[in-house]
Amino acid sequence: MSTIAWIALASVVAWGWLLLGRGFYWRTDQRLPEAAEEAVEADRWPSVAVVVPARDAAELLPRTLPSLLTQDYSGRLAVFLVDDGSTDGTGALARELAARHGGRRVTVSSPGAPAPGWTGKLWAVRHGIALARSAREGGPEYLLLTDADIAHEPDSVRRLVAAASAGRLDLVSQMARLRTAGGWERRIVPAFVYFFAMLYPFRWVNRAGARTAAAAGGCVLLRTATAVRAGVPEAYRQAVIDDVSLARAVRRAGGRLWLGLADRVDSVRPYPGLADLWSMVARCAYAQLWHHPLVLVAAVAGLGLVFLAPPAAVAAGLLAGDAAAGALGAAAWAAMAASYAPMLRYYRQSLWQAPALPVTAALYLCMTVDSAVRHYRGRGAQWKGRTYPRPDAGPAGRRAEAAAPEHPA
Known part of the structure; x- marks a missing residue:
């Protein structure tokens, strides 16, 4: 030959x-189970603090923040939006949206410039977690770390918490469905997720005791006690790929992981041209x-x-x-x-x-x-x-x- x-x-x-x-x-069947809500008693849904690091997200917040404020969730749910040095009025808009939609306690804060050795996003996440844990009614049982460009369907938090409870999981993460409206998005985005799954096979991540660890940073539900034990986010404060590093820290602390594709969590951030992607x-x-x-x-x-x-x-x-x-x-x-x-x-x-x-x-x-x-x-x-x-x-x-x-x- x-x-x-x-x-x-x-x-x-x-x-x-x-x-x-x-x-x-290459299979796409790793999804949140539909019947997991039976694992949680109707009147005992755990408390959840949603931490949203946001930088120059004013264009996106009108589509994403209301999706968190209108969650159909019976437990205590509070939102902590951390303005990471925005110059487009992100913080003011977040307060306006919170007042307009109501229903959930919303804290909008800014930690200032990142300390040496920290990336801006993780500095904001650290600040948001600290605010959540110091809340008057006691710290939350779960932290939902989600990006400012992520829109959640009304049952998103409920399904995430139910999956964590049913599977005794410490970290539940969904790969948000990215936008594919433009030509370059249709060409690049599905391949991006395909290559990510090739690099970190979801089944390997989800297997108890496996070495492979990964998460999708746009939507991560994390048990607070495990976050404390794993030193989150101090343990990976300078990591560029913070979601994978978060999963590694949780796994090293003995936590169980689950990662799958999302059906009801979407990224609304546009990538109109090849240069953006x-x-x-x-x-x-x-x-x-x-x-x-x-x-x-x-x-x-x-x-x-x-x-x-x-x-x-x-x-x-x-x-x-x-x-x-x-x-x-x-x-x-x-x-x-x-x-x-x-x-x-x-x-x-x-x-x-x-x-x-x-x-x-x-x-x-x-x-x-x-x-x-x-x-x-x-x-x-x-x-x-x-x-x-x-x-x-x-x-x-x-x-x-x-x-x-x-x-x-």
Whole structure:
């Protein structure tokens, strides 16, 4: 066989392992159970404090904050919105919305500039948790950490708490359904979630005693006692990928995790152009690889073998008459497209996009390389007008690095 045929054969083998040996990551059936509410007595719903870090979110709050204030939840529910140095009137708008919708106690506060060694979001989360635990009626039994761009259906909190109670879980996290209104969003977003599931197979995360730990930062229900035991968020205060680091801290403290796809939790943040999506991925892609150049090389080679080699082999078969390369490349390409189809169905996208996954994978490869370039130029962790220092810049950074995922690629 030719060299390209041997590479295509390696790709086929790789896809066989990915489909069968990586926790069936490509399936989309990890969802909150429907009947879990029976696990909670009708008059004993635990108290929940919702902590919302918000920075320049005035455009989004009218769609998201009311969804928290109108939750159909029988237990005590309080909302703590922490204005992380916004310049667009986020705090004032939050107070206005709270007064307009009523029904729930809302505290709007600002912690000021982040202390050295802290990212802005985690500094805001720390402030919100402290406010929640010092509440007059006693600290909450659960903390719901949710972003300012996340909209919840009215039964969202109830279903999260019921799932945690039924499964005796310490952390329940849902990957919010991201927006796919624009052309680039339809191309990039389903693949983003697909690659995240490949990196952190949900079944592995949800298995008791497993090493793999991950969460989706837009929607995390956390048992307060476990948060205290795990040192949240001090244990990972400089982490760029804070949701995964949170899950790692909880797992190290002996907590049980659950991560799945959301049906009733949505992100309303728009990503209208490729540049917006590129920045979203590039700011943390290299952190997923432990900021290690050799891991970057391995990741690029792996992406090339798994996603780019199959169409190249098919092209060799058609253009150079290499029948073996063409057949093996087609087999690997078919496996790739089949694995992507469930995620496209979840996002209500055409299945005709599945064969185009190699194009999207090539974009992600470029984003990952760009993430490394930004890191070494000191611009790696840029978000909402802030640039954070490299995570190896001090003791806090080394702790954040220690909290990085165990399976980088």
